[in-house]
Amino acid sequence: KEHSALVTLTAAAVLDAGEQRHPDVPYLPLLPQAARDALQTLEQGRTVLLSQMLDTRGDISDLRRSHPGLADRFVRLRDLLDREDDGTLNRPRTATEFTATIKEIRSLEGFASFARPPEPEALLATAEAGPIVVFNCHEIRCDALLVTSDGVRHLPLPRLTHAELTSQADRFRRTVAVVAGPKTDWRAQREAQRTLSDILGWLWDVAAEPVLLALGIGSGSGSGGEPPRVWWSPGGLLGSLPLHAAGHHAESAGDGDRTVLDRVVSSYTPTIRALRHARRPRPAGGGPGHSLIIAMPATPSAPPLFGASEEAAAVATVLPNPTVVTGSATRAAVLDGLSDARVIHLACHAVTDAVDPSRSRLLLRDHETSALTVAGVASVTLERAELAYLSACQTTHIAAADLLDEAIHLTSAFQLAGFRHVVGTLWEVDDMISATVAKGFYASLSDAEGLHCARSAAALRTSVLALRDEFPGTPSLWAGYLHAGA
Numbered sequence: 001k002e003h004s005a006l007v008t009l010t011a012a013a014v015l016d017a018g019e020q021r022h023p024d025v026p027y028l029p030l031l032p033q034a035a036r037d038a039l040q041t042l043e044q045g046r047t048v049l050l051s052q053m054l055d056t057r058g059d060i061s062d063l064r065r066s067h068p069g070l071a072d073r074f075v076r077l078r079d080l081l082d083r084e085d086d087g088t089l090n091r092p093r094t095a096t097e098f099t100a101t102i103k104e105i106r107s108l109e110g111f112a113s114f115a116r117p118p119e120p121e122a123l124l125a126t127a128e129a130g131p132i133v134v135f136n137c138h139e140i141r142c143d144a145l146l147v148t149s150d151g152v153r154h155l156p157l158p159r160l161t162h163a164e165l166t167s168q169a170d171r172f173r174r175t176v177a178v179v180a181g182p183k184t185d186w187r188a189q190r191e192a193q194r195t196l197s198d199i200l201g202w203l204w205d206v207a208a209e210p211v212l213l214a215l216g217i218g219s220g221s222g223s224g225g226e227p228p229r230v231w232w233s234p235g236g237l238l239g240s241l242p243l244h245a246a247g248h249h250a251e252s253a254g255d256g257d258r259t260v261l262d263r264v265v266s267s268y269t270p271t272i273r274a275l276r277h278a279r280r281p282r283p284a285g286g287g288p289g290h291s292l293i294i295a296m297p298a299t300p301s302a303p304p305l306f307g308a309s310e311e312a313a314a315v316a317t318v319l320p321n322p323t324v325v326t327g328s329a330t331r332a333a334v335l336d337g338l339s340d341a342r343v344i345h346l347a348c349h350a351v352t353d354a355v356d357p358s359r360s361r362l363l364l365r366d367h368e369t370s371a372l373t374v375a376g377v378a379s380v381t382l383e384r385a386e387l388a389y390l391s392a393c394q395t396t397h398i399a400a401a402d403l404l405d406e407a408i409h410l411t412s413a414f415q416l417a418g419f420r421h422v423v424g425t426l427w428e429v430d431d432m433i434s435a436t437v438a439k440g441f442y443a444s445l446s447d448a449e450g451l452h453c454a455r456s457a458a459a460l461r462t463s464v465l466a467l468r469d470e471f472p473g474t475p476s477l478w479a480g481y482l483h484a485g486a
Helices: 002-018 033-046 048-055 061-066 068-082 091-106 122-130 162-181 185-213 234-239 272-280 306-314 330-340 374-378 401-406 410-417 431-445 453-470
Strands: 132-138 141-148 151-156 229-231 265-267 292-297 322-326 342-347 350-351 361-363 387-391 422-424 481-486
Touching: 002 033, 002 272, 033 122, 033 132, 033 141, 033 151, 033 342, 033 387, 061 068, 122 141, 122 272, 132 162, 132 234, 132 272, 141 185, 151 185, 162 185, 162 234, 229 401, 234 272, 265 453, 272 306, 272 410, 292 330, 306 322, 306 342, 322 330, 322 401, 330 342, 342 431, 374 410, 387 410, 401 422, 410 422, 410 481, 422 453, 431 453
Parallel strands: 132 229, 229 265, 265 481, 292 322, 292 342, 342 387, 387 422
Antiparallel strands: 132 141, 141 151, 350 361, 422 481
């Protein structure tokens, strides 16, 4: 927590020092280097554990062509260090050998930057497909850095304060707990939906709308064809809120479009480096690939999921070469199935660990004795994986307040494993509604020519919008679904 606060403070101080102040004008453009320096600070200071693993999972095709033996040694040591600790590995000795191997690679001609963080120019190039919005919220100021292929622009957010953000995040947490609780108190449930709608409206007013207007994305951008893409990198407390669903939905379901959903196709990325990882080159060939569908309608020590079997059956009609496992999926079977799966769809329970997010887990048949955790998924390295659809609760949620900037959750674990696109959730979602969202998603993702995983973010938006238009005053049903990755 202290490290995270230091990173946000440093970035805020850089922005504060870089502003050219004038008594009559509160904000003038930053000195040119300040925005880039702030971006570098956030890139290097956030998701430290995730970034270390990303740096060693970059493209090694050049190394393999020039020095295949060294490449094999690098991959072997990397995979040993990435795997879950089962007590058989001498980790310090392996880490020392791994460090020496990286040093040897960097000594070779043309490999000086091997497994190092990308240069600023490489970060900017990542925004060629659409703007990336990096937020920084500290007690002294809150800002957005708008990263485009033209450079980094700074947008002060004077209406977004750290104190109000803290208050709204706490309000949001308490409200989601009510929504997930017993449905017998209909007054409390109705009030909770009003509170969620109010929070989404506040997010729009203080953060989302100023950013979209600064990017030139105004009213009407979502009509007449597919709207522009935006990647959100919120960090901290802001990352616990549904920024992709910000807006005044009661009016927008009619004639307005004062919502993020109506104006853009949203994706999340913890850092720009993580987005670069999702877009890394893939091996050529391989055809449509294999799909793995896991459904757990009944799970030991967990409530039944009445829609899981129907959801799996519907998904199986769309995905290429599907293998469907209903009720009997185990940790080992899923990890084995991931090895050659281009697409995986999981309809099951998930649990967030409030103390150690790396122990957050999917609930499979053997979860009480051998759970499939964040650490277990992240230990896998996949070369051809495209889409992971996590139809489970809270797969993008972090309960540990001191690790909010680390982005350690199931959604990021599947990204790290190699999936370009991951669909996850921020809170507990309704079983039957999840099946509806999944059906709408795959219907939009596929056509007569097959499955188009590159359209995953747009397909999720289409499915969620349909549900929003049907239930605009019940955001708990649709606002929790999000897309992460490429």
